[in-house]
Amino acid sequence: MSHITLTASDGFELGAYRADPEGTPRGGIVVIQEIFGVNAHIRSICDRLAADGYVAIAPALFDRVEPDFECGYSPEEVEQARGFLAAPNWDVFVRDTDAARAALAEFGKVGIVGFCLGGSVAFLGATRLEGFSASVGFYGGRVAAYADETPRCPTQLHYGSEDHGIPMSNVETVKSKRPDVEVFVYEGAGHGFNCDARPSFHAEAAALAWDRTMKFFDEHMG
Numbered sequence: 488m489s490h491i492t493l494t495a496s497d498g499f500e501l502g503a504y505r506a507d508p509e510g511t512p513r514g515g516i517v518v519i520q521e522i523f524g525v526n527a528h529i530r531s532i533c534d535r536l537a538a539d540g541y542v543a544i545a546p547a548l549f550d551r552v553e554p555d556f557e558c559g560y561s562p563e564e565v566e567q568a569r570g571f572l573a574a575p576n577w578d579v580f581v582r583d584t585d586a587a588r589a590a591l592a593e594f595g596k597v598g599i600v601g602f603c604l605g606g607s608v609a610f611l612g613a614t615r616l617e618g619f620s621a622s623v624g625f626y627g628g629r630v631a632a633y634a635d636e637t638p639r640c641p642t643q644l645h646y647g648s649e650d651h652g653i654p655m656s657n658v659e660t661v662k663s664k665r666p667d668v669e670v671f672v673y674e675g676a677g678h679g680f681n682c683d684a685r686p687s688f689h690a691e692a693a694a695l696a697w698d699r700t701m702k703f704f705d706e707h708m709g
Contacts, residue, residue, distance in 0.1 A: 488534060493546055493586040501550040501583055503590075504530050506537035513540035514620075514708045515591025516598045517584060517612070519605030521679070522568040524549055524557030528682050532600070539701060542594050546587040548580050548608070560685045572604070577629075580608045581615050588618050596620040596708040600700060601627065602681060606644070613638035621707035623700045626650055626678050631657045634664035641707045643669040645696045647676030647689065671699060 488506045495501065504525050516536050520529045525545045533543035549556045549571055556571075558564040584599070591597045598621040601609030606627025613622035614636035622642045624630060630644060642665075646658050655672075662670050673680060673692035680689035681696060 488530075488537075491544070491590075493544075493583070493590055495583050495586040497582065499551060499583070501586065502547040502555060503587060504533055504545045504547075506530075506533035506543045508537045508540045508542065510540070512542045512594045514596040514598065514704075515542045515544070515588075515594040516600060516704065517587040517591065517619075518543050518545040519584060519599065519601030519608045519612075520545060520548055521603035521605060521682075522571055523560065523564070524555075524568075526557040526559065528684050529602075532602075536600075541598075541704075542591055544587045544590055546583050548583055548604075551579060551583075560679075560682075575604075577608070577611060580604075581611050584608055584612050585616050585618075588612070588616065592618065598622065598704050598708055601625065603627070603679065606630065607633070610638070610642065610644070611636070613640050613642045621704055623703060625681055625696065626653060628653045628657070631660040631664075634661050638665075638668060641669075641703070642667075643699065643703045644671070645681075645699075646670070646672050647678060647680045647687075647692065648672050648674045649676060650678040652678050669703070671696065 536543040606624035607629035609624040676689040676692035677687040
């Protein structure tokens with residue numbers, strides 16, 4: 488487990504967290520952060536993927552605005568992190584995501600998984616970038632806005648039925664526009680249900696969603 492530097496196509500250098508498996512890697516997976524940076528939760532996702540045999544890299548997508556930013560989930564920290572969404576540059580997020588993908592290409596097939604902000608970026612990674620074999624997004628609120636874009640790889644999305652930031656009408660838009668995408672809704676789960684450091688953690692939904700995610704990667708990257 489280490490902190491590394493990635494170089495984007497425009498020459499910008501950004502930080503990232505990398506986790507390596509023991510033995511020969513099964514492939515690589517890009518992990519895209521929530522609005523809270525590459526924090527302990529996102530690093531734990533990378534470690535979890537490494538334990539399953541993948542090299543995982545989480546690029547620090549806010550480094551262009553505030554290098555090394557990360558925070559927790561207190562109300563004050565949530566409010567601070569939301570400031571990064573005042574004028575998000577999705578093209579830049581995708582560009583920096585591609586830098587992580589390129590760094591993993593030597594390990595074979597590459598997947599991507601993202602959460603919150605990262606769920607939307609993971610979808611855009613599937614629609615706008617070449618080189619991904621599978622994409623999984625957790626509670627990405629902007630996916631519906633880009634649902635007219637066609638993924639270039641198999642794509643799977645996860646939502647909570649009680650997500651107050653992503654109404655079910657948003658999810659229904661995604662379902663209707665993207666019948667080629669697997670969409671799962673977890674009853675009783677809210678936004679951030681996969682993160683055990685958040686009050687909205689929903690153990691049952693998180694376990695089921697993660698099981699589906701890993702089976703999806705196994706199917707399309709095995």
